[in-house]
Amino acid sequence: MANPLHADLTGFPPLYVNAGGAEALLDDAVRLADRARAAVVDVTLSVVEGMQHVFPFLAGTAPEADDELAALAAWYHR
DSSP states (O other): OOOGGGSOOTTOOOEEEEEETTSTTHHHHHHHHHHHHHTTOOEEEEEETTOOTTGGGGTTTOHHHHHHHHHHHHHHHO
């Protein structure tokens, strides 16, 4: 019942969707971004190759995580 892939995304604010390129939920992230675009939501999809689910938690130990958090911060500030 709480799956955003089945939600009405009309009127959503800008959305940043992040996924690792080697994670099980990558297809769901892509589908969510596609559904958001279809609902005319400003959406950014970031897929970081070779990373797994919740890789941003590796901040400070993985440069990919640091880079992704910097990209998210830049997106937020614009």
